[in-house]
Amino acid sequence: MNAVVSAEGLARHYEVGGGLFSKPGVVKALSEATFQIEAGKTLAVVGESGCGKSTLARLVTLIEEPTAGSLNIDGIEATPDNWDRLRSHVQIVFQDPYGSLNLRHRIGAILEEPLKINRPDMPAKERQAKAREMLELVGLRPEHFDRFPHMFSGGQRQRIAVARALMLEPKLLVLDEPVSALDLSIQSQVLNLLLDLQERLDLAYLFISHDLSVVRHVADDVAVMYLGRPVEFGTKEQVFSNPRHPYTKALLSATPSTEPNPDKMRIKLEGELPSPLAVPDGCPFAPRCWKAKTKCREQRPELMGEHPAACWYPEG
């Protein structure tokens, strides 16, 4: 087993509100996330807003400490004592390339910064050489080294963000909606770059997205999340051609397809995501599910089996 990352029952709860006399509420942003990613593979996490995708990203990139569960990166347990050591193994690319680059720094400085912090002994010359090399790797020209972020288009900025993430030669790259802020014609350029880099550097990706057509293109494995819990897990083929959880099925049918076809049946989901402060007792999806029965409302189903789906009455 050469998993770059393995997580076991990862959870993150936040306390909110509460005053002098009232008890604070607990938001269970993420519970029971268990997964592994091998080198050169992509795990895609899909779900709607509020399902805990970004919390998962923050835990894996060691920005926050999990409330429960364990996380192993490259065989080392990720406890806060080890964070310093592990940070260069995991890097992240954010959604908005307009917000994630410092406008007052030149591209060169942006790329060198991770090395300055994490490899303080490296001579300046070597640092610069590495940054220039990286610039070429992500398909930018050498003269871009001395420019400022505002001189670049969205797609180029996302390339810079990817380059910065790769400066420390990480083994795992967390991609938090890397293409959803980009136009369609630019989106395909960035996706191609990510696929190339993965092949060349044998990177593991944790790809977070709400766009199922992008996920279908890049992922090896897919985890579907709903209200802070994974509800289905499987290979790309399993999840897309034979979805077992009703939520996955609804999500797939809600995604507009680009083949005009008026006869297509769409599963209509009633209502919206319940508040994460008051997650239903039974299956969290039961209030919106069209086949929920009494058992669903009372007992929470677990993820089990070969192609696990947390549902009492799975499809297929």
Added chain:
Amino acid sequence: MSLLTIKNLSVDFDTAGGMFRAVDGVDINVDQGDILAIVGESGSGKSVSMLAMMGLLPWTATITADEMSFDGIDLRDLGPMARRKVIGRDMSMIFQEPMSSLNPCFTVGFQIKESLKIHLDLDRAERKKRAIELMELVGIPDPERRLKAFPHQLSGGMSQRVMIAMALACKPRLLIADEPTTALDVTIQAQILDLLADLQKETGMALILITHDMGVVAETAQRVQVQYAGQKVEEQEVRGLFSDPHHPYTAALLAALPERATERHLPTIPGVVPGQYDRPQGCLFSPRCKFADDKCRKTPPPVQPPDLGLARCHYPITRQEDVA
């Protein structure tokens, strides 16, 4: 006679760096009961052309058109007072960000009733009744209580429903939806798109859907108009556009969709949309087009006949060529 006719619309913005042409010679035709989608990437002028028609652009914009008429009314030299009588009543618009287009200081009930008060001759009780009716129409549960809710108490999907209710308040004949679902989750997006399609069928109004999402277009629209860098480059029925695009830009855009990919590598469109300072001389798409030759780079292309999708191209793609 068509409901909305726009011929040769151009919008120029007076910027610090000189005039910038955001919309360049666009024609739009919408009949009663039509669903027209306008697709394009950011900066293609799709929203600006609609805002120009509504008179919502700032003073830095210069609008010129050969014809711009709605239901027989000439919109070009309509004064602000006369325009107020038309927009919001016969012609209304919903915007992309439901959270930021509602006023946070007033209840949603007040905001729905506001347009009823301005445009229709109803008394207080009738207005309240109509507001409840509208909220039921757009599928908001428990409307009577929700009238008293403030925008921050509603979710994104609910706010967008309120926006739709406001737009529909005076039974408009034309509804313009500017990226109505971009800020929403997919399952909520599906609900809102279905709602718009149902309402359109029920009321028979015309709907203009502005979007960048090809999937939304394929599922909702009847007719599609593709814009690039301020120009209309192609117009076709939705099926035809997806199966048989005539303009190279449309074809490249469709090929770049991940779900149409046949290989691990996606086909891409090199380069970026031209900006204010690097506008090409001939065809605006020529620097990124794989079919472009010297003629494309020098002379602006003609508009092809309707059976070639009104493509603005010297060498439109036909199906025979694809086979060869």
